[in-house]
Amino acid sequence: MPSRKVKLFGIVNVLIYSLLLIACIVLLKYFLANGSRPINLWGWVYIDSLSVFFLLITTVVSFAASIYSIGYIQAEVEDAKISTRKAAAYFQLFNLFSLTMLIVPLLNNLALVWIAIEMTTLVSSFLVGFHNTKESIEAAWKYIIICSVGITFALLGIIFFYYTSSKDAGVKSLEWAGMLSGAGMFDPKIIKLALIFILVGYGTKAGLAPMHNWLPDAHSQALSPISGLLSGVLIKISLYAILRFVMLANPSVGYAYSAKFFILFGLVSIVIAGAFILVQKDLKRLLAYSSVENIGLVSLGLGFGFFGGIFAGLLQAFNHAVTKALMFFCAGEAVRSYRSNNMNQMQGMIKLMPFAGIAMFLGFFALVGMPPFSIFISKLSILISMFEAKYYFLAALTLISIALAFTGLLYHVSRIVLGKPLQGVTVKREPLSSKIAFIFLGIFILGFGLKIPQDFFDLLLNCQHLILGK
Amino acid sequence: MILNIILSGFLVVTFLLVISKRITALVRTFRTQSIFLFLYTLYMGISQRHTELFIVCGLVFVLKAVVIPFVLLRIMRRIDVEEDLGLLVNPQLSLIIALGFTYLSYLLAHNAMALKNSMESAAFVASITAVCVGFFIMVSRMKALGQIVGLLVMENGIFLAASAIAGGMPFFVEIALFFDVFVFVVIVEVFVYKVNRLFTHIDTSKMKSLKG
Amino acid sequence: MMTLNNVIMITGKAVTLALFAPLVSGIIRKIKDTLRMRKGQSIFQPYYNIRKLFSKNEVISGNVSWIFYAAPVIIFVSTACALFMILMAQPGPDMKNGLAVLIAAFFVLGLGRFFLALAGLDAGSSFGGMGSSREMFISSFAEPAAFIAAFVLFMGGGNCFKISGLLAGIAIFMVTIAETSRIPIDNQETHLELTMVHEAMVLEYSGRSLALIELAAHIKQIVFFTLISWYFFSVLTLGCWSWLLFSAEIVFIGLIVALIEISVAKMRLFRVVDFLSFSFFIALVASIAAGLGL
Numbered sequence: 001m002p003s004r005k006v007k008l009f010g011i012v013n014v015l016i017y018s019l020l021l022i023a024c025i026v027l028l029k030y031f032l033a034n035g036s037r038p039i040n041l042w043g044w045v046y047i048d049s050l051s052v053f054f055l056l057i058t059t060v061v062s063f064a065a066s067i068y069s070i071g072y073i074q075a076e077v078e079d080a081k082i083s084t085r086k087a088a089a090y091f092q093l094f095n096l097f098s099l100t101m102l103i104v105p106l107l108n109n110l111a112l113v114w115i116a117i118e119m120t121t122l123v124s125s126f127l128v129g130f131h132n133t134k135e136s137i138e139a140a141w142k143y144i145i146i147c148s149v150g151i152t153f154a155l156l157g158i159i160f161f162y163y164t165s166s167k168d169a170g171v172k173s174l175e176w177a178g179m180l181s182g183a184g185m186f187d188p189k190i191i192k193l194a195l196i197f198i199l200v201g202y203g204t205k206a207g208l209a210p211m212h213n214w215l216p217d218a219h220s221q222a223l224s225p226i227s228g229l230l231s232g233v234l235i236k237i238s239l240y241a242i243l244r245f246v247m248l249a250n251p252s253v254g255y256a257y258s259a260k261f262f263i264l265f266g267l268v269s270i271v272i273a274g275a276f277i278l279v280q281k282d283l284k285r286l287l288a289y290s291s292v293e294n295i296g297l298v299s300l301g302l303g304f305g306f307f308g309g310i311f312a313g314l315l316q317a318f319n320h321a322v323t324k325a326l327m328f329f330c331a332g333e334a335v336r337s338y339r340s341n342n343m344n345q346m347q348g349m350i351k352l353m354p355f356a357g358i359a360m361f362l363g364f365f366a367l368v369g370m371p372p373f374s375i376f377i378s379k380l381s382i383l384i385s386m387f388e389a390k391y392y393f394l395a396a397l398t399l400i401s402i403a404l405a406f407t408g409l410l411y412h413v414s415r416i417v418l419g420k421p422l423q424g425v426t427v428k429r430e431p432l433s434s435k436i437a438f439i440f441l442g443i444f445i446l447g448f449g450l451k452i453p454q455d456f457f458d459l460l461l462n463c464q465h466l467i468l469g470k
Numbered sequence: 471m472i473l474n475i476i477l478s479g480f481l482v483v484t485f486l487l488v489i490s491k492r493i494t495a496l497v498r499t500f501r502t503q504s505i506f507l508f509l510y511t512l513y514m515g516i517s518q519r520h521t522e523l524f525i526v527c528g529l530v531f532v533l534k535a536v537v538i539p540f541v542l543l544r545i546m547r548r549i550d551v552e553e554d555l556g557l558l559v560n561p562q563l564s565l566i567i568a569l570g571f572t573y574l575s576y577l578l579a580h581n582a583m584a585l586k587n588s589m590e591s592a593a594f595v596a597s598i599t600a601v602c603v604g605f606f607i608m609v610s611r612m613k614a615l616g617q618i619v620g621l622l623v624m625e626n627g628i629f630l631a632a633s634a635i636a637g638g639m640p641f642f643v644e645i646a647l648f649f650d651v652f653v654f655v656v657i658v659e660v661f662v663y664k665v666n667r668l669f670t671h672i673d674t675s676k677m678k679s680l681k682g
Numbered sequence: 683m684m685t686l687n688n689v690i691m692i693t694g695k696a697v698t699l700a701l702f703a704p705l706v707s708g709i710i711r712k713i714k715d716t717l718r719m720r721k722g723q724s725i726f727q728p729y730y731n732i733r734k735l736f737s738k739n740e741v742i743s744g745n746v747s748w749i750f751y752a753a754p755v756i757i758f759v760s761t762a763c764a765l766f767m768i769l770m771a772q773p774g775p776d777m778k779n780g781l782a783v784l785i786a787a788f789f790v791l792g793l794g795r796f797f798l799a800l801a802g803l804d805a806g807s808s809f810g811g812m813g814s815s816r817e818m819f820i821s822s823f824a825e826p827a828a829f830i831a832a833f834v835l836f837m838g839g840g841n842c843f844k845i846s847g848l849l850a851g852i853a854i855f856m857v858t859i860a861e862t863s864r865i866p867i868d869n870q871e872t873h874l875e876l877t878m879v880h881e882a883m884v885l886e887y888s889g890r891s892l893a894l895i896e897l898a899a900h901i902k903q904i905v906f907f908t909l910i911s912w913y914f915f916s917v918l919t920l921g922c923w924s925w926l927l928f929s930a931e932i933v934f935i936g937l938i939v940a941l942i943e944i945s946v947a948k949m950r951l952f953r954v955v956d957f958l959s960f961s962f963f964i965a966l967v968a969s970i971a972a973g974l975g976l
Contacts, residue, residue, distance in 0.1 A: 111643040115650050122657045129661070134668050138677040141661055145617050148654065149608060152624050155647075156601060159628060163636045173640055193582050217680045279682060471843040478848040482964060489956055561956050565963045572967060576974060588975070592845060 003074045006087045010070030010433070013091055017063040020102070024059040028052055032455055036462045038177075046108035046176050049462035054105040054240045056459075057318055060444065061232040061325050062098045064437050065225040068329045069094060071431025072225055075336055081131070090130065090223070097123045097229065104237050110174045113241055114155060117205060120234060121147040128222040128230075139217035146214040150204025154241070157197030161248065164190040179248055186252040195253070198245045199261050206238035207295050209269040215292055216276075220284035220341065224332025227284060231291040231328060232321035239298065239317065243467060250469040255305055262303030267394065269296025274401035277408035282341045283331050286412055287324065290367060293405050294320040300398065301382040302467075307389045310464040312381030319374040319448060323366045326441040330360035333434060334416060337427035343412055348421030356430050357417050359438040364413040366445045368406045374448035473513060473589055480506040480630070481572075481596050484603050487623060488568045489561040492553040493615050496607075497542045500619050500626075503600070504534035507626055510593070514633060522641040529648050530629070538622065538655050542615065545659055549666040556612030556673060564610065571602035585635070593634030600627030614665060614672040618658050625651055696766045699908075702929075703900035704728035706907070706936055713940040728900065732893045740889035743805045753801035754891035754898075760794035761898040763787075765905050772912070781836040788828060791861075791905070794898065795821055802883030809875045813882025816951060820867060820879065823958035824860040827853050830965035835912060837972040849968035851913030856961035858906040858939075860954070863899075865943045867954055877948070907935045 031039070031052050038048035073087050082090075100119040107113050121144060129140030158174070166172045169182030204211035215235075219227050246258045273293035280286040294316065301313025333356040338346045350357030366373035369380075379402070386395040448456075483503045490496040508531040515523035546553075559567070575598030585591040601624050608620030629647075632639050639647070666672055708725035715722025742750065764787045771783035799817055802810035834850035860867045863880040875882055884895050911931045949957060 109643070111639065111646060115646050118650055118654070122653060125657070125661070129664065132664065132668070135679055137661070137664050137668050138680060141614065141665055141674070141677070142680075144658060144661065145608070145621070148621055149605065149624070152621065152628065156628055156631065159632045159636065159639070162632070162639060166636055174643060189582055189584070193578075216682075221680075276682065281682075285682070474843060474845050475848060478845045478852075481845070481967065482849065482852060485960065485963065485967070489960055491956075562959045565959065569963055569966060569970075573970065576970070 003077045005084060006074050006077050007070060009088060009091045010066070010073065013066045013095070014063070014070065016095075017059070017066040017098075021059045021063045024052075024055050028056065028455060028459065032458055036458075040108070040177060043175065044108055045106050047106060049459055049466055050240065050243060051105040053314060053318070053459055053463055054237060055102070056456075057236055057321050058098070058101050058105070058233050061229060061321050062101075064322075064325055064329075064441050065229050066094070067433050067440065068228070068332070068437035069225045069433075071433035072223070072332055072336070075428075075431060086130075090127075093123060093127050094226070097127060097226070101229075101233055101237055105240055108176050110158060110161075110176060110179070110244065113244070114151065114158060117202075117238065117241060118148070118151055120237070121151070121205070124218075124222075124226065124230060124234065127226040128218050130223055130226075136221040139214075139221035143214045143218040146211070147205050150201045150211060152201070153197050153204075154201025157194045157201055157245070160190055160194035160197065161186075161245065164194070176244065176248075183248050184251040186249070188252050191249050191253050192257060195245065195249050195258060195261070199242060199258075199265070202238045202242045202245075203265055205235070206242065206299075207235045207269075207292050208265040208299060209272045209292060209296065212269065212272070212292050216285045216288040219288035219291065220282055224284075224328050224335065227287075227332075228325035228328040231288065232325040235291065235295050236298075236317045236321060239295070239302075243302075247467055247469065250467075255468055259303045259305055262299045263394070264303075266296045266298070266300030266303055267397065269293065269299065270398055270401040274404035274408075277405050280408070280412065281343055283334060283343050283346065283412070283416070284328070284341055286343070286409070287327050287331060290327075290405060290409065291320075291324055293401070294324070297379065297382055297398075297402075301378075301385065304382070304385040304389050304391075305464070305468055307385040308464070309382060309385035309389075310467050311460050312378055312385055314460055314463055315452075316375065316378035316382060319378050319445070320367075322441050322444045322448075323363060323373070323375055326359065326363045326438060326445065327367055329434065329437055329441075330356050330363055333430050334360070338425065343416060345422070346416045347419040349417045352421055352425065352427045353430055355435055355438070359442070360413065361417045362442070363445075364409060364417075366449075368409055369402070372449045373445050375445075377449060377452070473510070474592075476506055476509045476513060477592050477596050480510065481599065484596070484600050484623075485565060485568055487607060487619075488564040488603055491555055491557065491561065493546055493555050493613060494543065494553060496555060496611075496616060496619050497539050497546070500542075500622060501535055501539040503623065503626055504530065504539075507630060508535055510630065511633060511638075514638070518637075523638065526638065526641070526644050529645070533648050533652060534622075534626065537652070541655055541659060542618070545615065545662055549663065549672065551613075551666065551672055554613075555616050556675065557610065558612060558675075559610045564606070567606060568599070568603050571606070572599045575599050575602065583635070590634055594631060597627045597630035597634055600624070600630065603627075612673050612675040614662055614674055617674065618655070618662075622651070622655075692766065692769045695769050696762070699765060699769075699904050700762060700897075700901050703904045704732065704897070706904060706932055707900050709933060710936045710940045710943075713937060714944050717940070717944050728896070732897060735888075735893035735896070736890055738889045740887075740891060743886060745806050746804050746886075749797070749800050750804045750886075751891075753797045753804075754887065754894040756797045757794045758894040758898045758901075760790050760797075761901045761905070764791045764794075765901055768905050768908055781832065784832050784835070785829065787905075788825065788832070791902065792821075792825065794902075798883055798895075801887075802885075805886040807886060809878070809882045809885055812876075813879055813885070816879045817883060819951070820860055820954055820958070823955060823962065824857045827958060827962040827965050828857045828861075830962065830969055831857070831913075834965065834968045834972045837969065838975075844971075846968045846972035847913055849964050849971060851910065853961045853965035853968060854906075854910055854913060856957065856964075858910060859942070860958060861906055862903045862939075864939055866946045866949045866957070869948050904932070907932050910935050 036049055038046060040046050073090055076082050077084060077087050100116050100123055104113055104116045125140045125144045128143055129137045162174055164186045165179050165182060168187050169185040171178045171182040207215045219230050222230060249258060269292050273289045273296060277286060277289045298313045298317045301309040301316055333353060334346055334349055335341055337353060349360060366375055369375045383395055480503060483499055483506060486499045490499055508527060511527040511530055515527050575595045578598060579585050579591045579594045585594060604620045604623030604627060607623060608617045638644065662672060705725060708728045712722055712725045767783050767787035771780045771787060799814040802814035831850040831854040834846055863870055868879040869877060872878055887895060915931045
């Protein structure tokens with residue numbers, strides 16, 4: 001039977017990603033035991049706290065997505081929506097996509113980081129347009145074009161960095177360690193200009209408004225496991241690239257300059273996303289706009305770096321990655337059962353698919369920041385840092401937008417999960433792999449909400465010190 | 471003096487890009503721009519005598535002046551769409567806007583970058599004009615191929631900027647960037663075929679089903 | 683400076699150039715025919731044409747006014763004046779009012795064009811009116827470009843080593859194609875009235891008037907070729923052989939024009955707007971570059 005072959009692919013995949021996850025955790029322990037000193041291998045690989053953190057996000061969510069993929073793709077093959085050959089192509093693309101995202105935090109050379117990020121766009125566009133429908137190809141096209149323009153601007157910023165590095169600091173290479181050592185002598189005027197290009201360019205890929213137009217289309221049209229990866233990991237990886245350049249700019253320009261832009265982009269993202277969430281009809285689009293809002297929150301947190309905001313922002317990045325992955329996987333189950341993306345046709349999930357229904361309901365609470373889940377901690381920390389910085393008006397605006405998003409999500413999700421199922425809807429049970437994926441992600445959401453592991457805490461503190469340049 | 475001729479040619483061809491009304495005209499003008507880029511890199515290579523610059527120069531020619539225009543023109547032959555580029559902004563207004571970009575890039579070169587050498591500043595102005603014109607073409611042309619060519623023009627401009635102010639990027643970075651552009655064109659070619667098969671046109675202004 | 687010596691030299695130059703103007707047209711025609719694998723006319727054919735026309739009687743419509751009689755003379759005289767003024771305005775250490783004289787030359791050429799257009803309308807034929815309106819349309823785009831390119835010349839951009847000079851040279855080249863009625867703007871060899879611009883205006887003329895108008899067209903071509911040579915060849919000086927060099931430059935420009943004529947198709951009228959507005963903007967960019975000292 002064709003679906004058995006798919007199951008075999010999937011299980012091999014999961015084994016690989018579990019190995020990767022274990023390797024990442026081992027790396028974390030080894031790194032912290034070594035006093036958090038950066039690891040520099042052969043000049044090509046450079047690992048410091050920031051790299052380890054983003055690697056952790058990538059491996060955790062990839063592992064969960066690989067588990068979820070098994071059941072999802074199996075169901076698609078059984079429903080005859082895609083052939084076995086296309087399922088095999090899916091796994092190949094999935095692995096290629098994860099590979100490109102995994103190597104970004106590891107690379108030393110900033111141009112190679114740029115190329116890896118461009119590759120993520122190109123590979124994931126195939127996954128966005130996987131079903132070859134009109135909407136998905138339109139979404140894939142928009143995704144490719146807008147993200148490629150964005151990172152082309154980022155390339156211009158990289159060239160300005162290289163120019164000032166070779167002219168003023170005498171470092172004629174794009175290697176991170178070398179550039180960091182000469183960063184004190186960069187020309188502030190050029191760096192200010194370059195940072196704008198980098199922020200706008202990589203910010204497009206990170207989903208910061210007003211460059212976020214591709215995000216709702218791409219994340220809603222992609223396959224659900226890939227949506228989880230896109231929303232959870234890819235936009236954080238772009239943020240990683242921005243942070244690398246901010247760290248390079250700190251000695252010459254100072255963190256306050258970048259902080260202004262983080263606050264600006266973050267605020268605009270939150271407000272726009274909050275407004276759009278209220279009028280959504282498509283479940284996955286709703287979740288995509290929630291991603292825009294959350295990345296805006298992360299950016300806002302990063303903007304208040306001097307008041308502990310970086311810690312809060314990065315924590316929010318991790319928590320959102322895990323929670324959004326969970327939500328997208330639940331949405332995948334819902335879409336598969338109800339055979340449509342439209343939320344008006346989804347009702348009473350808790351009666352038809354109890355496990356997925358409960359997971360979605362709890363995931364919704366986690367997403368909007370209810371205790372005892374993890375996003376509560378990180379959102380609260382970001383707001384605390386805003387209050388400590390005495391930006392009361394901005395904090396009030398943020399709270400209003402978060403409340404708007406909460407209202408929108410509450411209305412839609414409660415209608416989907418609770419309520420009477422419509423007539424004549426029969427669904428199959430969720431596959432076992434979906435349940436395993438939900439439980440795995442739930443451990444992180446609940447666990448980090450109750451107590452953040454000490455290693456992780458230390459890692460985030462290190463990242464904060466690194467970025468602030470202390 | 472030769473550098474002046476090459477840079478003037480590059481600038482004139484960049485302006486020719488904004489007044490192209492047909493897709494094949496746009497692609498051929500892009501090819502001419504790549505040839506001027508090749509001549510610029512060749513001149514730099516001869517005056518600095520680095521073998522690496524010659525290799526980069528050869529790559530510019532093979533990739534941007536031969537292969538990529540060939541691929542784009544092949545797309546035009548295979549998909550059966552009309553040649554009209556679908557201008558959202560008429561050619562004369564586009565030229566005025568391109569003129570504004572030139573002035574903007576001059577301001578950037580003079581104030582922000584404070585480039586002293588006049589040759590560097592001239593090349594930098596031409597390159598930033600090309601980047602802005604590429605972006606403008608992407609935004610103001612309705613057909614999908616117009617957007618692709620706009621992106622490629624932006625890459626041309628960035629390459630020229632790197633050559634002008636920084637003497638070119640480190641060697642293997644250039645190689646990697648060329649590879650990346652090539653992969654981009656290949657993948658986008660696949661997508662244009664997909665778009666054409668599904669929509670029977672490649673008019674992105676008509677792809678409006680995803681809203682809100 | 684207006685010394686007698688200068689004036690005599692310039693007059694001599696102007697007369698010589700005017701005498702050789704039809705030869706240049708003949709050479710361009712011969713190049714085109716050779717490249718089209720034909721034997722073609724001899725290079726002195728324009729002279730034979732003019733001599734023939736001078737010896738013929740004129741056939742004049744009964745509905746014409748004084749403009750019909752006056753126009754050929756005005757056209758010829760204005761073009762000859764323009765030639766004289768161009769030679770006076772040559773940029774160099776002597777001439778301080780060069781820009782003013784050059785602009786006056788453009789306006790004098792405009793006077794000739796004005797009367798040509800009126801003459802086309804005068805006989806009351808529809809083809810003449812069509813030619814006149816097209817000519818005015820084309821010149822309304824060509825003249826601003828020519829002016830801005832002239833400004834660039836005197837802003838220090840008249841050097842082909844500079845970007846401003848190259849760009850202004852390209853602009854003035856495109857204007858030349860428009861003013862000398864060459865493909866891709868207008869076809870001198872066509873006999874289809876619906877495609878004519880310059881020929882349509884002079885359709886009613888014959889005999890001596892037509893000879894004057896043809897001679898004026900040859901001289902106008904020389905005027906513009908001289909203008910082009912200032913942009914591209916100004917740095918080449920060979921002292922006492924400068925006349926030979928100048929002739930070689932004119933013939934070279936004619937060769938380029940001939941090559942363009944046989945390789946490009948004539949543009950539709952509304953595309954002429956794109957072509958000439960492009961030359962206007964290139965001239966603007968040249969002026970910006972000249973202002974920056976590039």
